[in-house]
Amino acid sequence: MEFEFPTPLTTVPSTANKTGVWRTFRPVINYEKCIRCYICWKFCPEPAISFVPGDKYPAPSEAFLKRDAVEINYDYCKGCGICANECPKGAIDFVLERGDGQ
Amino acid sequence: MKTMITGNEAAAWGARLARVKVVSAYPITPQTKVVEKIAEFIANGEMDARYIRVESEHSAMAACISAENTGVRTFTATSAHGLALMHEMLMWAAYARLPIVMAVINRAMAPPWSIWADHQDSMAQRDTGWIQIYSESNQEELDAVLMLYKICEDKDVLLPAMTMMDAFILSHTMEPVDIPDQKLVDDFLPELDLPHRLDINRPAGHGSLIMPEGPVMEYRKAMADAFAGVRDKILKVEEEFREIFGREYGGLVEEYRTEDADAIAVVSSTIASTSKEVVDRMRERGLKVGLARVRYFRPFPHRELREIAKKTDMLGVIDRSYTFGYGGALYAETKGVLYGHSDIPVKNYIMGIGGRDVTPEILEKVFMDMLKIAKDGAVDTEVEWVGLIGDERWSA
Known part of the structure; x- marks a missing residue:
């Protein structure tokens, strides 16, 4: 095998590695409880939590719909559970992956 | 320009003459003077380099890695625990x-604290993928820094290298050193x-x-x-160096009076210079002993040692460290490369640990032991510690 350089230089972005397949437990946001405080977004080390328009998901009351909702990107979430641990409302469930992507 | 400088200053001069662009280091005895001298060169405007101060040796090497990644020549120096922290x-x-390229001033590892010469620190780094050379004199240290940049920066090599010298015996001892002309160094060493x-x-x-x-x-792979190609580069660069500067060191292994020797000592660093004196004295008395000074431990000089084994009846390998596996590293690897190539007895002498003085008198006893083994055709003890307190056999 011939190499152009003596050490690997990666020319694809690191997002090409979909590390979500490493996950054993899946965080699932319960939008009926989520008050959109964004603490999970701040703590996510990946980061695999991003903002989406407020009306994309339900909320505990209509007033919350004016604020952006959060969404977990399962392509990169490794299932560390920090978001579930930090959520002040207990609105993130941590469920065992079944291996079928569900 | 011939001048009197310490080994530490010789290493600093090597970095200066090589026009190193970034130096990052953390002070540790006995290395401190290397980086103090470089800081002085930079502060005086005699060296056009950036000196990055850091909080540890781990960070010093990380800074050198980052700087070198941008394509500039870097240098650092350390000893013992600093080297271990860099691992x-x-x-x-x-x-x-x-x-x-890094200067390593060989110092014993603690506990107990010992700042004196032994090779435990660098031997423990032998599997990191760095070229390793052990210098015998301050001149060799300076010249090694210049040659290593040329060897390491070769497109077919691209590997880092550490150049070792014994704590205090070289690092703090003044010797006459020829500091080469900058113009000659520039001709010898192109930009990275x-x-x-x-x-x-x-x-x-x-x-x-x-x-x-x-x-x-x-x-x-x-x-x-x-x-595997480094050996030939070393020989080629040393030949170019000799043509320009008029000095040579014998490649990976320097042989000293090995012709028709009954026994040859395999040894590195400053114990080798003391041993040369002992070899001379014993040869005057008709005792046929010789010396193989291992300069490069990485790459390991397997071809050279196999050739040397053909010239003699036994090899006595002197290690200034101990691997806690079986014997010293130089011994274990020497025996390894001889397997299937030579049947002569090989004995390991563990000496000079923690800076214990290795005197000509003790070395002469070692050579006499080697001659006896050469005559008997078998070793009494495969690995022997020499110079322990109260050991009558080896006391001078």
Whole structure:
């Protein structure tokens, strides 16, 4: 095998590695409880939590719909559970992956 | 210009003459004067380099790696615990194929604290992928820094190197040293042209994750192949060096009076210079002993040692460290490369640990023991510690 350089230089972005397949437990946001405080977004080390328009998901009351909702990107979430641990409302469930992507 | 300088100053002069662009280091006895001297050169405007102050040796090597990645020549120096703290970054430098050169002043590891010479610190780093050379004199130390940049920066090599000298025996002792003319060094050593340097016109990730089916193993093999070619580069660069500067050191292993020797000592660093004196004295009395001074431990001089074994009836390998596996590293590897090539007895002498003085008188006893083994054709003890307190056999 011939190499152009003596050490690997990666020319694809690191997002090409979909590390979500490493996950054993899946965080699932319960939008009926989520008050959109964004603490999970701040703590996510990946980061695999991003903002989406407020009306994309339900909320505990209509007033919350004016604020952006959060969404977990399962392509990169490794299932560390920090978001579930930090959520002040207990609105993130941590469920065992079944291996079928569900 | 011939002048009187210490080994530490010789290493600093090597970095200055090599026009090193970035130096990052953390002070530790007995290395401190190397980087103090460089700081002085930079402060006086005698050296056009950036000195990066850091909080540890791990960070010093990380800074050198980052700087070298941009394609500039870097230098650092350390000893003992500082070298041990660098361990992780040493592998990073080697696997990233960065030709960094570092002076290591060999010092014993603690506990108990000992700041004196032995080789435990650098021997413990022998598997990190760095070229290793052990100097015998201050002149050799300066010359080694210049030659190593040329060897390491070769496109077929691209590996880092550490150049070792014994604590205090060289680091703090003044010797006459010829400081070469800058113009000659510039002719000998071209500017670094690192093929894989960071380049904004070629955005790329360095050291990213690769899965097991990716070419990690192939890159390691390519590095092993590069290491296998280092021997010839060393010989070639030393020949070029001799033509320009008029000095030579004998390649990977310097042989001293090995002709028709009944027994040859295999030894490195300053114990070798004392041994040369002992060899001379014994030869005057008709005792046929010789010396093989191992300069490069990485790459290991397997071809040279196999040839030397053909010339004599026994080898006595002197180690200034102990691997806690079986014997010293120089002994274990020497015996390993002789297997299937030579049947002569090989004995290991563990000496000078923690800076214990290795005197001509004790070395003469070692040589006499070697001659007896050569005559008997068998070793009494495979690994023997020499010079322990209260040991009558070896006391001078």
